[in-house]
Amino acid sequence: AQTVTQSQPExxxxxxxxxxxxxxxxxxxxxxxxxxxxxxxxxxMILVIRQEAYKQQNATENRFSVNFQKAAKSxxxxxxxxQLGDAAMYFCAYRGSLNNNDMxxxxxxxxxxxx
Amino acid sequence: xxxxxxxxxxxxxxxxxxxxxxCDPISEHNRLYWYRQTLGQGPEFLTYFQNxxxxxxxRLLSDRFSAERPKGSFSTLEIQRTEQGDSAMYLCASRxxxxxGYxxxxxxxxxxx
Numbered sequence: 578a579q580t581v582t583q584s585q586p587e588x589x590x591x592x593x594x595x596x597x598x599x600x601x602x603x604x605x606x607x608x609x610x611x612x613x614x615x616x617x618x619x620x621x622m623i624l625v626i627r628q629e630a631y632k633q634q635n636a637t638e639n640r641f642s643v644n645f646q647k648a649a650k651s652x653x654x655x656x657x658x659x660q661l662g663d664a665a666m667y668f669c670a671y672r673g674s675l676n677n678n679d680m681x682x683x684x685x686x687x688x689x690x691x692x
Numbered sequence: 693x694x695x696x697x698x699x700x701x702x703x704x705x706x707x708x709x710x711x712x713x714x715c716d717p718i719s720e721h722n723r724l725y726w727y728r729q730t731l732g733q734g735p736e737f738l739t740y741f742q743n744x745x746x747x748x749x750x751r752l753l754s755d756r757f758s759a760e761r762p763k764g765s766f767s768t769l770e771i772q773r774t775e776q777g778d779s780a781m782y783l784c785a786s787r788x789x790x791x792x793g794y795x796x797x798x799x800x801x802x803x804x805x
Contacts, residue, residue: 622796682734
């Protein structure tokens, strides 16, 4: 079974600085999708960035980028120029191509942004 | 269409009562998912619909839980004889055929007292 591990329960970053959130996963599939979701307090979960495993190029969305290391099964999220609004729970998620009906989530990392 | 809607936002119920939650997905999305999220944890998959067909159920979905999507549009999740362990946030998400990611609703927070 696929598992997603986020080893950092909490992280903090100074406003305008850069922070990296870690995620590792376990799978026997070669084709799959990886996601980072943001869940602000008492608000809905929103998609931050996604990566298709067949793509070697790391995905980038404005201040958010990933470091996808397929061989190491690692998928970290880098937030540049951190803003107060980035404070939230961040969840790493995996969805396989074979059983693509079951997205698996990590336990989350709580990010605090200090002014 | 502004996204995935869930109703109610909060529900407090006494142990042993039945509760029903509703999810209205994005109208053109044919795939609908229910997840459960407890405090400090990531969402856990409960069940999945493609159109009106319930195609997959997690082992987390005990026989006290039932979900329906009668016309392939909105879905309901019913919990019978609620227990304190059912207290959680219940999230609904939908996905279109060509969309890799899910769009989540705001969730229904259930508290069983």
